[in-house]
Amino acid sequence: MSRIVILGAGIAGHTAARHLNKLLGKQHEIFVVSPNAKWNWIPSNIWVGVGQMKEEQVTFDLAEIYRKTRVSFHQARAISINPDGNADNNNPFVTVEYTHPDKAGMTVNIFYDYLVNATGPKLNFGATEGLGPEHGHTVSVCTASHAREANEKLQVLIQAMRSGRNCTIVIGTGHGMCTCQGAAFEYIYNVDHVLREAGVRDKARIIWISNEYELGDFGMGGVHIKRGGYITNGKTFAESLMVERGIEWITRAHVKKVEAGRIHYETLDGTFHEQEFDFSMLIPPFAGVGLKAYDKSGADITSQLFAPNGFMKVDADYTQRPYSEWSAKDWPRTYQTPAYRNIFAVGIAFATPHLISKPMQSANGTPINPTAPRTGMPSAAMAMAVAKSISDMVNGADKPTHTASMAEMGAACVASTGANFFKGTAATMTVFPVVPDYEKYPDFGRDIDLTFGEIGLAGHWMKHLLHQTFIYQAKMKPGWSFIPD
Numbered sequence: 001m002s003r004i005v006i007l008g009a010g011i012a013g014h015t016a017a018r019h020l021n022k023l024l025g026k027q028h029e030i031f032v033v034s035p036n037a038k039w040n041w042i043p044s045n046i047w048v049g050v051g052q053m054k055e056e057q058v059t060f061d062l063a064e065i066y067r068k069t070r071v072s073f074h075q076a077r078a079i080s081i082n083p084d085g086n087a088d089n090n091n092p093f094v095t096v097e098y099t100h101p102d103k104a105g106m107t108v109n110i111f112y113d114y115l116v117n118a119t120g121p122k123l124n125f126g127a128t129e130g131l132g133p134e135h136g137h138t139v140s141v142c143t144a145s146h147a148r149e150a151n152e153k154l155q156v157l158i159q160a161m162r163s164g165r166n167c168t169i170v171i172g173t174g175h176g177m178c179t180c181q182g183a184a185f186e187y188i189y190n191v192d193h194v195l196r197e198a199g200v201r202d203k204a205r206i207i208w209i210s211n212e213y214e215l216g217d218f219g220m221g222g223v224h225i226k227r228g229g230y231i232t233n234g235k236t237f238a239e240s241l242m243v244e245r246g247i248e249w250i251t252r253a254h255v256k257k258v259e260a261g262r263i264h265y266e267t268l269d270g271t272f273h274e275q276e277f278d279f280s281m282l283i284p285p286f287a288g289v290g291l292k293a294y295d296k297s298g299a300d301i302t303s304q305l306f307a308p309n310g311f312m313k314v315d316a317d318y319t320q321r322p323y324s325e326w327s328a329k330d331w332p333r334t335y336q337t338p339a340y341r342n343i344f345a346v347g348i349a350f351a352t353p354h355l356i357s358k359p360m361q362s363a364n365g366t367p368i369n370p371t372a373p374r375t376g377m378p379s380a381a382m383a384m385a386v387a388k389s390i391s392d393m394v395n396g397a398d399k400p401t402h403t404a405s406m407a408e409m410g411a412a413c414v415a416s417t418g419a420n421f422f423k424g425t426a427a428t429m430t431v432f433p434v435v436p437d438y439e440k441y442p443d444f445g446r447d448i449d450l451t452f453g454e455i456g457l458a459g460h461w462m463k464h465l466l467h468q469t470f471i472y473q474a475k476m477k478p479g480w481s482f483i484p485d
């Protein structure tokens with residue numbers, strides 16, 4: 001009998017749990033530890049943030065779903081890992097603190113044979129003074145409740161515009177080292193759409209602000225795409241979308257501080273600027289969730305398992321090299337930690353070997369560059385690969401049997417506006433692979449036949465379909481495993 005403990009029930013953790021539940025025999029145990037009672041289909045938070053969907057449409061109760069399976073759900077937050085046990089016991093364990101109201105604050109040690117770290121990101125609003133909905137002046141769409149609050153503020157603003165007020169809206173990234181530009185890009189596009197629907201678009205100045213060197217970088221070092229039979233770059237694609245909608249942009253920006261109604265930022269040329277706003281949604285930088293690790297004697301070995309940014313080290317090549325020497329081969333394939341064969345990290349929780357976009361610093365030494373994106377599709381793909389590897393290892397394999405390198409997989413990004421079936425539109429971009437491979441694809445780093453962008457209603461339908469399909473799959477309804485992750 002083996003016990004597999006999965007930390008986190010987001011896109012990666014829940015995918016791993018579903019597949020392990022299907023793959024493993026009944027004698028094995030699967031534990032999921034996650035602090036929130038609900039699962040959230042995060043990509044649709046964008047629609048909650050503009051009032052086109054309700055919070056309940058993008059979330060569901062995890063305990064109810066796991067009750068139908070062999071998964072034992074612990075509504076708790078993992079605090080630390082003892083990969084070699086402690087002075088009393090050689091068995092590895094994870095220490096968790098319950099968040100479920102019935103046991104809130106209680107800590108227990110959960111022993112494991114295999115551990116999957118899928119704890120996602122810490123939304124690090126604290127990295128920028130005044131950032132975020134809890135202690136700052138900006139809204140967020142990173143969680144369903146943040147998105148609901150964002151919409152409440154947006155609706156107040158729309159009312160003010162209806163009564164004749166002119167407003168400035170600023171959307172983008174809230175720090176020089178953010179990722180997730182795609183989510184902010186989709187949100188700005190949706191805000192523009194709802195203002196048009198409300199008949200107040202002429203009252204709003206909408207501004208994009210980001211740490212990208214050029215629009216369309218998206219943390220992927222930019223992209224060349226095939227569109228309508230010709231090849232163009234992501235910059236032209238993204239800029240034309242902004243120009244068509246009358247959206248202004250500020251790039252190469254590190255937001256240093258946010259005050260009520262005022263953003264202070266530095267740009268790559270080393271100059272400092274201010275931008276006033278009435279409504280602002282800025283994505284925070286991400287960090288690891290702060291798990292600690294201890295050896296048998298209780299000594300802190302966190303730095304052995306985790307990179308300085310708190311993400312877990314896996315089978316990547318973390319050797320520091322100049323940008324010109326980065327290779328697709330640096331990226332992890334199995335997500336197994338080098339130090340412990342029974343610990344894996346998937347989704348946002350693993351430490352990337354380096355950025356994908358070129359690292360840059362302002363004249364004042366401030367890093368201003370997007371960090372590598374880890375979107376839902378790759379997160380699910382690596383979780384599935386790890387679930388299969390663990391299943392094989394439980395049954396005798398001596399090492400991971402499945403791989404899912406971001407340098408060998410594609411991803412799709414659909415920025416869709418409006419939740420109405422006939423009125424929306426979408427900018428759809430697919431890239432293959434996510435991490436460019438210049439040895440295999442010397443011209444553009446990517447397979448240009450599989451890397452394309454389109455704008456139109458079809459993409460909008462695709463996004464709707466993805467919303468319905470992934471929630472159906474995540475709820476483990478009949479036939480869920482036939483739906484590709």
Ligand SMILES: Cc1cc2nc3c(=O)[nH]c(=O)nc-3n(C[C@H](O)[C@H](O)[C@H](O)COP(=O)(O)OP(=O)(O)OC[C@H]3O[C@@H](n4cnc5c(N)ncnc54)[C@H](O)[C@@H]3O)c2cc1C
Pocket residue numbers: 007008009010011012013033034035036042043044045046076077078079118119120121141142143180183289346347348349374375376377379412413414
């Ligand atoms: C607004 C927005 C829109 C997006 N849109 C898209 C899109 O259109 N397409 C796309 O592909 N991707 C999109 N993404 C990215 C996508 O949401 C992420 O790639 C994906 O959620 C990563 O999955 P994950 O499981 O690693 O992290 P998460 O989904 O964040 O899950 C992490 C889980 O770990 C739990 N956790 C946290 N701390 C602990 C702890 N200490 N112990 C145990 N559990 C813990 C959390 O509660 C959560 O359940 C979007 C992201 C955002 C923010």
